[in-house]
Amino acid sequence: MTIEQLNANYKIAGQLEFVDGKGGLPMIQVNSAKARALISIHAGQVLSYQPVGEPEDLMFLSEKAYYQDGKAIKGGAPVCWPWFGADPEGKGRPGHGFVRNRAWNVVATEAMSNGDIKVKLGLVDTPETRAIWPQSFSLLQEIIIGDALNLSLVTRNAGKETFSITQAFHTYFKVGDIARTKVLGLEGCEYIDKAGGNAQKQQSGAVTIESEVDRIYLDVGNTITIDDSALSRRIQITSQGSKTAVVWNPWEKISKEMADLDDADYQRLLCVETTNAANNVVEVTPGGECRLTANYRVVRN
Numbered sequence: 001m002t003i004e005q006l007n008a009n010y011k012i013a014g015q016l017e018f019v020d021g022k023g024g025l026p027m028i029q030v031n032s033a034k035a036r037a038l039i040s041i042h043a044g045q046v047l048s049y050q051p052v053g054e055p056e057d058l059m060f061l062s063e064k065a066y067y068q069d070g071k072a073i074k075g076g077a078p079v080c081w082p083w084f085g086a087d088p089e090g091k092g093r094p095g096h097g098f099v100r101n102r103a104w105n106v107v108a109t110e111a112m113s114n115g116d117i118k119v120k121l122g123l124v125d126t127p128e129t130r131a132i133w134p135q136s137f138s139l140l141q142e143i144i145i146g147d148a149l150n151l152s153l154v155t156r157n158a159g160k161e162t163f164s165i166t167q168a169f170h171t172y173f174k175v176g177d178i179a180r181t182k183v184l185g186l187e188g189c190e191y192i193d194k195a196g197g198n199a200q201k202q203q204s205g206a207v208t209i210e211s212e213v214d215r216i217y218l219d220v221g222n223t224i225t226i227d228d229s230a231l232s233r234r235i236q237i238t239s240q241g242s243k244t245a246v247v248w249n250p251w252e253k254i255s256k257e258m259a260d261l262d263d264a265d266y267q268r269l270l271c272v273e274t275t276n277a278a279n280n281v282v283e284v285t286p287g288g289e290c291r292l293t294a295n296y297r298v299v300r301n
């Protein structure tokens with residue numbers, strides 16, 4: 001659909017419109033009484049979210065991000081699906097699955113009675129996706145933009161066999177200064193230290209970032225908080241349908257190596273990802289569905 005057709009079908013006057021985004025990718029701009037947001041239909045990815053009255057975006061979005069078919073957009077809330085991390089079958093398929101670098105469809109937009117804006121984006125299997133992953137599926141992402149940002153990813157098995165998935169909202173949060181940022185809520189959790197030879201360790205106290213951090217926390221609770229003293233804010237992440245969480249910061253060397261990150265970006269980003277990863281594999285039976293939800297809210301004292 002063209003931008004004109006999308007606007008004719010789904011625009012919400014004064015609050016939501018479709019625009020030609022960077023790289024000519026179609027995007028959704030939300031500007032309501034509660035918040036501003038930018039969503040890329042390509043990749044089904046929220047790129048920006050800022051509640052009214054908050055001085056800063058919640059999300060980090062790289063100045064050097066790619067905006068092209070076949071590439072992931074570095075920043076915002078990428079969707080990793082139907083696997084998190086490297087190809088689980090070692091066949092050389094793309095890391096983090098294949099839905100974060102292809103076009104999704106607009107399913108619906110809605111102005112809710114409480115002033116929130118709801119956007120539904122979808123993706124179903126095609127010959128192209130079945131060549132990568134031989135399953136019939138229907139994926140629906142519900143994005144609710146209000147005082148908080150609520151993301152839900154609903155996986156439906158449209159085939160005849162049970163399939164297994166891992167998945168993530170691989171969200172990049174903006175932080176004022178990584179050296180003054182802590183992650184709370186993971187105290188005492190076991191984690192797989194991907195930057196440390198996949199050793200299993202136990203978290204003692206708050207998570208602080210002083211070098212590359214790439215960890216899958218296991219059996220986590222449903223609330224994790226980013227405490228960012230440089231921006232004087234805390235971001236509360238509440239999840240449902242997830243028993244693992246990933247904390248990632250590339251630190252200096254990887255920031256320099258990644259062409260879609262600026263050298264110093266590790267100082268201003270932190271990924272805290274709501275996941276089904278590692279041992280938290282989810283089975284979806286024919287006709288069945290599973291739902292992964294992440295809710296992001298700025299909390300001030």
Ligand SMILES: O=P(O)(O)OC[C@H]1O[C@H](O)[C@H](O)[C@@H](O)[C@@H]1O
Pocket residue numbers: 072085095096170194214215246247248271
């Ligand atoms: O650069 P990407 O493919 O988006 O991946 C960025 C990072 O994502 C996750 O957090 C993984 O745990 C990391 O191992 C990976 O490096």
